[in-house]
Amino acid sequence: MLAARLRHLRAADPVVVGLPRGGVPVAAEVAAALDARLDIVLVRKIGAPGHEELAVGAIGEDGVTVRNEAVLRELGLTWESLADEVARERAEILRQASALRPGPRPDLRERTVILVDDGIATGATVLAALRVLRHLGATRVVLAVPVAPPDSLAALAPLADEVVCPSRPRRFAAVGQWYDDFTQVPDDQVRTLLE
Template sequence: MTPFENRVEAGRLLAQSLDDYADRQDVIVLALPRGGVPLGLELVRVLKAPLDLMLVRKLGVPGHEELAMGAIASGVRVLNDDVVRGCGITDEALEEVARAEQAELERRAKRYRGDKPWPKLQDRCVILVDDGIATGATMEVAVRAVRAQKPASIVLAVPVAPPSSLHRFAPLVDRIECLMTPESFWAIGAWYQDFSQLNDDQVIAMMREAEELAGEGR
């Protein structure tokens, strides 16, 4: 399997596979920042749907932050009990990490969206997009946060993920669109030639471009 050139190419390919959702009034695309936003922008170019954000933060093990012991979104927390137990994480340590990540969630919400009200998701078709799935902890909390708002359907859209991680989402979403499912999977970035990290200003610029596209479509 050939790696994607970058997130833009991955987004374009993903959009092609989801073109049956184009021009539907009930569709909204929610991207997980930062990495999911370039893909979300490519989806809305094709689907002519609005783009917003699903803010989620990984709860990293203290001292080994790359290892997820869970994730949080607005009002939702998912924990990996095996990691919590295996690493001997105390309740106090867990809450300390959760508080720090909640503060970062709130910072990003203010930075990226200002005072704009959050979209209503009830009875809508929600397409959740990110640049890939590794363990699935972050995406799972995103799915549960969306499901709590009673959408008509949830589509999970990613360019790459291991089959084992996708399997956990089968009962949680209505459709999974994944372009590559390599059995040998060690990191999302390995499936991109360019996996440069994005900054806040880039995210804000992309969200502004998505708003302009939505305005042109009205």
């Protein structure tokens, strides 16, 4: 269903990028349907201590940093107090780049890029990914996800040129609730899809 809603972009010769790991299988289907190149964009969520699923920010390739200042304030945290976690996640981005990407990153300058994930909860990692893609020179960025709550999409919409999301449930707890099988996608499967 997601790929069908993106067919109008085929003529733009887009690059489809997935967020590892869960977004890559979805992105692979979109890329196949559009006969487009598939790649990844690497970002990592920075979770609140003791509540790692609650994003206080995210980091991405090329030094992109996104902070959720409201959540940091509410929890009495500073970005500096999370320096060890940020360093670990930056190291993970470097590891993923060498472990997952089979070749050099494609040149995204002056290209249409379709950013795909398996769904959006808070949107922190997607926000970082959108900023990374803009930083890399993408002229048109389309955000495409199968499921996301309306408020998260509304917050992200100004950062994308187009948003495609077939399912926008108001009652939304987590992305995994919308999948029959939400087990983690292994690195070797991601690399196989990218090859």
